[in-house]
């Protein structure tokens with residue numbers, strides 16, 4: 001009988017797991033709550049612009065560069081302009097030593113292409129707009145229960161890839177006769193996350209600067225990051241400027257309920273001040289996304305999160321890797337997929 005694997009979440013970790021299982025003798029089903037794939041590596045389109053409003057790019061050389069390049073040169077963008085820094089006083093300095101030599105990958109179609117292209121290389125079925133709310137380990141395998149009550153399964157292995165607080169919510173609604181469940185609930189529930197409110201500011205003019213982005217090095221400014229999306233080929237029409245502004249986690253936590261226009265006005269004023277250009281106070285249109293679980297501040301206890309594997313329960317994501325980075329999440333998913341092949345499918 002063909003074995004089956006269920007993957008909850010189609011972010012970098014979920015698609016990484018599906019990609020690792022592309023040649024496995026198993027039916028792979030990816031269950032994603034939103035309309036699109038990519039998770040926090042997300043792209044929006046509006047008024048002729050395309051912008052990455054979560055992760056800005058995939059970082060990395062080595063195996064990440066190799067994998068990214070293997071997905072095709074067509075539409076691949078390596079942002080060449082540098083990232084500079086600023087401090088709480090608004091002093092801008094050249095270069096960020098941590099980022100100087102890194103590739104900054106995205107695609108003309110946006111960073112969500114990473115998930116799209118990886119999934120294209122698999123036979124996995126991808127179901128969108130399916131929010132899994134509960135799990136059950138039955139005699140025949142794992143079952144998922146969605147918000148509308150529909151059930152999917154049985155799966156010989158199940159991979160959970162949402163951010164840790166959402167996985168903790170799933171584990172609270174899990175029926176599984178296992179001595180490991182209490183420790184798993186505790187380990188996953190303990191992972192702290194920072195929020196980030198992303199504000200997008202569009203202007204009908206060009207902004208000439210020697211850098212792609214500015215990062216707040218001392219982490220004391222209300223703005224954490226400002227990026228010029230027009231540095232990414234295919235994202236912003238010539239003669240326009242689109243700034244992706246990520247507000248600092250403390251500001252984001254304190255203002256998560258502010259109406260979009262209010263948050264945009266604060267971001268535009270802060271950016272105008274920082275860049276020394278008054279005209280940036282008046283964007284002609286704005287967009288906004290509050291990421292409640294933007295970046296994990298720590299990883300989960302690795303030994304504990306592996307305890308479910310003998311029963312076919314796997315975890316992957318930035319919080320399993322211990323760093324809020326697309327490539328970390330991706331490889332965490334790939335490695336979970338490889339362990340499933342070894343530990344479950346070949347058994």
Ligand SMILES: Cc1cc2nc3c(=O)[nH]c(=O)nc-3n(C[C@H](O)[C@H](O)[C@H](O)COP(=O)(O)OP(=O)(O)OC[C@H]3O[C@@H](n4cnc5c(N)ncnc54)[C@H](O)[C@@H]3O)c2cc1C
Pocket residue numbers: 008009010011012013014031032033034037038039040041053054055056057058059130131132133161162163166196198246291293294295316317318319323324325326327329330
């Ligand atoms: C504003 C921002 C900027 C960032 N900048 C960068 C950057 O420049 N470079 C970088 O490398 N990283 C960056 N990161 C971090 C990076 O985006 C994440 O670390 C990475 O994308 C996490 O991938 P993941 O697969 O672990 O989780 P996610 O991308 O969160 O994927 C989880 C998926 O699970 C789905 N899901 C959740 N609950 C359920 C459910 N109950 N049922 C079904 N599906 C569910 C979600 O919809 C989502 O698609 C940034 C993040 C944010 C928010």
